[in-house]
Amino acid sequence: MIGSVQRALRLLESVGAHRDGAPAKQLAREAGLPLPTTYHLLRTLTHEGYLSRENGVFRLGGAVPRLARDEALQNRRSKIAETLRSLCDRVGAPVYFAVYREGEIELVSVADAPETPAVDEWADFRATGHAHAIGQCLLSQLDGATRRDHLDRYPVWSLTPHSVRSRGALLTRLAALDRTARDPLRPVIERQEYALGTVCAALPIAVGPAAATMAISVPLDREDELLPTVERLRREISTLLTSGTFSISI
Template identity: 25%
Template sequence: MAAKASGGVQSVERVFELLELITEAGGNVTLSELSSSTDLPLPTIHRLLRTLVSLGYIRQLPSRRYALGPRLIRLGEGATKQLGALAQPQLKSLVDQLGETANMAVLDDDMVIYIAQVPSPHSMRMFTEVGRRAHTHDTGVGKALLAQLDDDVVRGIIARQGMPRPTNKSIGTIEELLADLKLIRERGYSIDEEEQELGVRCFAMAVPNSPTPTAISVSGPVQRVDLAFSERAIPVLRRAAQVISDELNRN
């Protein structure tokens, strides 16, 4: 294997380039689509794909397209657990300072998946199971995640997953959602105004420069999570998101 001047191993870098290209394409591509997306020679792409198929990291579908393979699931689950563990001290700090439940979530297959939580000490509190999947348009973390994406990507996600309305306050059209995302980008945080569950309000914020779209949130009953709460919560959320970002990007 040829080593690059940067100290990296060229063939390993090429493998990860292909995996990232397949992921960005939605999980499956043709050989010609891969070839048009990279400067790698076609024989090199084909050789690397054959190796990845033999190891189970890539599958070749009956249509001859290449798709991400099942062995990546195990790697992804392990990485997700580590991400949640890394964020746990900051989630606990949020609860200690604000008194409400703190969550972390990532975008996975067009859905929100909660990967870490520290519950509020209050008997009446918001609770979401780690591992639970939810739609993006009606959750604070989901909207914080969508706000990191281009509008066309958001439209694609909604087209594939739909827009169910768990409450009468849930967003019901793509136009409303895109307007809300524009506001989220401007102010730097999202609000779930009883859109997932009546009586529950959530403030959420994206983790900047994270390797995958990631967000943290604090949630609780609307009686406690009010305007005064938001004025305390937003700066604390911002600091926590930055600390997590720094940890993720530390060499």
């Protein structure tokens, strides 16, 4: 299997060296492969979209640029994860990074430590945005139509006795947050609405048009640490954004 992958990659490299494409026999010679093997791999690569064939010559197909995009995406996500691990160490609490993309709440990365574990995602974060600080912070950054569309797809329901009780109550809360959510001095606070025994705070990250947030959580018996900790996170985020070392483009 490894040999097949190596041979396929050699063929892709050979095709990539010819802007106008090349025939199978030429590619076989350049890649140092038997002609039957070359034909088999070319058919497979063409079927998967990595090559295209026209007038007897093979060119790179539409799937090849996607490989580069996927690699770049993975690199950005790795940098985000590394940044969150550093933030977790500095603020002394689990750190969460989430975005609102294509109509969904996406928890991109979480960093925690054995002594400061993250909240267990016992109910899908995407469907319970009304009940956690991350979701409330993201929803508060959306325009009214997008917000209503989200709640049409993911109705409000009580996860705990402390959760918001109705769509109307949530919209009233979000309307108030809408005026303050982009103020980094006013974090979005949630107390046991998603998980009993846990309090959370989320800060909006206003970079470009995307809705994004970083958040922290602490156990209920350490609630007095929540605001000082989120203030440390706010300062760290400000430094990251000012220095340009953090991007939410994913």
